[in-house]
Amino acid sequence: MPEDSVRRVWTAIALHTAPGVRALMEPEVAPGTAGVEHFVLGIGCGDV
DSSP, rough: OOOOHHHHHHHHHHHGHHHHHTSSSSSHHHHHHHHHIIIIIIGGGGGG
């Protein structure tokens, strides 16, 4: 896996507790963070 891809995934996981920051990051960070929020915290479960 390319190093840049690994860094983006790590960033998405690391920023899941800072939702305001993800809007400033690469586009791949937002869905990764949203996934963590959904599966770990249950955010948005009623929307599915």
